[in-house]
Amino acid sequence: MTTVIDNPTESLRLFRPELVLSGAMLLVVVVDSIRARWRDGLNFLITAAALIAAAVLCLPLRDKSVELWSGMVVLDPMSVFFKILLIGASFLVLLMFQRSRELAGLVMSEFYALLLAVTVSTLLLATANDIAMLYLALEMVSVTSYVMVAYMKGDRLSNEASLKYILFGAVSTGVMLYGLSLLYGLAGTTSLPGIRDALAGGITDENRLTLYVVALLVFAGFGFKAALAPFHFWCPDVYQGAPTPVTAFLSVAPKAAGFAIMLRFFTSGLATPNSVPWELAPTIDWQPILMLISVVTMTIGNVAALTQTNMKRLLAYSSIAHAGYILMGIVALSENGARAILVYLLAYVFMNLGAFLVVTLIHYYDGSFELRDYAGLWRRAPYLTIAMAIFLFSLMGIPPLVGFMGKLYVFAAVVRTAQSSTGVMAHWMWAYAVIGAVNAAIAAYYYARVLKTMVIDEGNEEKAPLSMSILDGAWVGALVLANILPLLFWTSIEGIAHESLKYAGR
Amino acid sequence: MIGIQQYLTVSAALFSLGVLGVLTRRNAVNVLMGIELILNSANLNLVAFTRFSRLDAARDAARHAMDGQLFAVFVIVIAAAEVAVALAIVLTLYRLKRTPNLDEATSLKG
Numbered sequence: 001m002t003t004v005i006d007n008p009t010e011s012l013r014l015f016r017p018e019l020v021l022s023g024a025m026l027l028v029v030v031v032d033s034i035r036a037r038w039r040d041g042l043n044f045l046i047t048a049a050a051l052i053a054a055a056v057l058c059l060p061l062r063d064k065s066v067e068l069w070s071g072m073v074v075l076d077p078m079s080v081f082f083k084i085l086l087i088g089a090s091f092l093v094l095l096m097f098q099r100s101r102e103l104a105g106l107v108m109s110e111f112y113a114l115l116l117a118v119t120v121s122t123l124l125l126a127t128a129n130d131i132a133m134l135y136l137a138l139e140m141v142s143v144t145s146y147v148m149v150a151y152m153k154g155d156r157l158s159n160e161a162s163l164k165y166i167l168f169g170a171v172s173t174g175v176m177l178y179g180l181s182l183l184y185g186l187a188g189t190t191s192l193p194g195i196r197d198a199l200a201g202g203i204t205d206e207n208r209l210t211l212y213v214v215a216l217l218v219f220a221g222f223g224f225k226a227a228l229a230p231f232h233f234w235c236p237d238v239y240q241g242a243p244t245p246v247t248a249f250l251s252v253a254p255k256a257a258g259f260a261i262m263l264r265f266f267t268s269g270l271a272t273p274n275s276v277p278w279e280l281a282p283t284i285d286w287q288p289i290l291m292l293i294s295v296v297t298m299t300i301g302n303v304a305a306l307t308q309t310n311m312k313r314l315l316a317y318s319s320i321a322h323a324g325y326i327l328m329g330i331v332a333l334s335e336n337g338a339r340a341i342l343v344y345l346l347a348y349v350f351m352n353l354g355a356f357l358v359v360t361l362i363h364y365y366d367g368s369f370e371l372r373d374y375a376g377l378w379r380r381a382p383y384l385t386i387a388m389a390i391f392l393f394s395l396m397g398i399p400p401l402v403g404f405m406g407k408l409y410v411f412a413a414v415v416r417t418a419q420s421s422t423g424v425m426a427h428w429m430w431a432y433a434v435i436g437a438v439n440a441a442i443a444a445y446y447y448a449r450v451l452k453t454m455v456i457d458e459g460n461e462e463k464a465p466l467s468m469s470i471l472d473g474a475w476v477g478a479l480v481l482a483n484i485l486p487l488l489f490w491t492s493i494e495g496i497a498h499e500s501l502k503y504a505g506r
Numbered sequence: 507m508i509g510i511q512q513y514l515t516v517s518a519a520l521f522s523l524g525v526l527g528v529l530t531r532r533n534a535v536n537v538l539m540g541i542e543l544i545l546n547s548a549n550l551n552l553v554a555f556t557r558f559s560r561l562d563a564a565r566d567a568a569r570h571a572m573d574g575q576l577f578a579v580f581v582i583v584i585a586a587a588e589v590a591v592a593l594a595i596v597l598t599l600y601r602l603k604r605t606p607n608l609d610e611a612t613s614l615k616g
Contacts, residue, residue, distance in 0.1 A: 131577075132573070132576065132577040132580060135577075135580075135581070135584075136580055136584065139584045139587075139588065142588075143584075143587055143588055143591055146591050146592070146595065147591060150595050150598065153598060154602070156599075156602050156603065156613055157613055157614060159595060159598050159599040159602060160599060160611045160613050160614055161614060162595045163534065163592075163595050163596065163599055163608075163611060164611065164614070166588075166591065166592045166595060167528075167534070167537055167538075167541075167592075167608070170538075170541045170588055170592065171525075171528050171540075171541060171544065174524070174541055174544035174545050174548070175525075175544065177544075177545060177548040177581065178521055178544065178547060178548045178551070180548070181548040181549075181551035181552045181555070181574075181577075182551065184551075184552060184555055184573070184574055184577070185551060185554075185555035188555075189573060190573040190574070190577060236614075237614040237615070240614055241614050
């Protein structure tokens with residue numbers, strides 16, 4: 001049982017990471033009003049310092065388990081895990097901004113303010129403990145991302161992507177809000193633990209139907225954030241039209257925050273209290289619904305990625321497929337599944353941001369996102385090609401890279417659930433694991449196709465080798481190491497993931 | 507006597523009209539109007555539930571009594587922010603393409 005902190009000053013003390021980020025955001029806006037040439041540089045430093053400071057400030061909060069602001073936001077080991085993950089992702093994306101040809105020449109200070117704002121809102125989304133807070137945080141993430149996607153003002157694709165994103169996002173979150181309002185009517189409170197207690201008190205048969213509808217409506221919002229089918233249609237268009245660093249950010253941070261809030265919503269909102277944490281409200285057949293969504297998501301992502309010729313679009317479909325794999329952790333409805341989600345998201349941040357970094361750098365030095373222009377890159381940029389190979393192998397899930405560990409954990413969680421379930425559900429779980437494995441095999445094809453183009457295909461012989469700066473090389477190298485080295489420290493990472501499973505409301 | 511049912515019926519009708527508007531309109535501004543209807547149907551729900559909820563009596567009344575009303579106020583603010591951003595983007599796109607119609611926004615596909 002967690003304690004609720006009603007005292008605002010006490011809450012403020014435990015809210016330091018968010019405060020630092022919000023303060024830095026305001027500071028960036030103020031500095032931006034100075035009409036001097038160095039303001040972009042200064043703002044970059046402020047943003048970087050704020051992100052590092054916020055991550056450091058998260059560390060001492062690790063073993064707390066409290067609800068801040070009278071139960072609006074929760075602080076527990078899992079929330080600290082997600083906070084550090086999200087801040088880390090923002091930091092990597094901030095570095096990527098410096099090498100974006102699309103953003104060159106634009107005023108960057110506003111962009112830094114937007115990045116800090118969206119980081120704060122992802123943190124709030126990952127820690128929301130009240131449906132009002134959940135909706136507010138979700139909309140904060142969305143509205144800021146709409147602006148970031150449309151940042152290239154004179155660019156048709158950027159604006160069209162943003163318009164599609166905004167209309168899709170507004171409808172999904174509106175539908176979710178309608179579901180949340182019905183949930184409020186059912187439970188009489190907006191707090192997630194309160195809702196759980198109210199639902200556990202038993203509901204009538206008419207309300208059972210309402211709860212079913214609520215679950216579907218609310219899933220529209222989560223599905224939109226995490227790009228799950230059938231709410232994934234915005235994803236490829238937005239990823240292609242947005243500036244590449246923003247694409248990289250969207251593919252990682254809102255997705256991670258979306259899964260964090262999904263875990264939290266299901267466990268502290270709809271679980272049966274005082275049981276195994278994953279005993280979800282027995283009113284709804286959760287597993288078949290989630291399983292169907294997961295299967296459709298990964299299959300659509302992988303099959304559509306097979307024919308893509310634009311790298312950003314290809315990675316967009318690949319990220320849809322990965323969302324399907326991550327959802328496997330929720331379908332397992334077990335402690336193992338929750339841990340698999342944490343491990344997978346950790347791996348996903350490194351491998352996906354790595355792949356996007358290489359795509360950004362190739363565009364910066366070579367000016368193309370089209371796969372056909374990647375031909376012959378092996379001769380012109382061997383270092384980048386090797387790095388890309390490692391990121392793509394990691395995305396495929398080849399040992400000994402982190403991507404493999406992520407896949408291992410989700411598949412293990414599903415298999416474990418299959419072993420322990422009985423009757424027809426056991427068959428379905430086994431079939432589900434097999435479908436996941438088949439999908440991983442399909443995915444290997446299009447990742448390998450990128451490598452084949454880079455290494456084997458002829459082309460671009462007349463172009464000079466890419467001369468990359470040492471800093472860029474170091475930075476790609478660091479991400480490559482982040483994909484290889486974790487296996488050496490696996491016991492401690494496993495330990496961290498295990499510790500992070502202690503979440504409030506259990 | 508007007509009770510919770512009447513409110514819920516109106517809000518469900520508003521929600522359906524909103525979804526219908528979103529699905530059938532070609533003009534981006536009209537789609538935004540549909541989205542407003544969806545958000546306001548949820549607001550109506552929230553306010554009506556706060557007013558009529560019998561569950562509240564059993565609960566810690568001082569703490570949760572106004573939750574729904576407050577939620578509705580936040581939703582109104584969010585809706586305004588969202589529409590401001592959306593209209594700005596519709597305008598920039600209109601400058602670039604000279605049309606507010608969504609079925610002509612086809613540069614990105616595949």
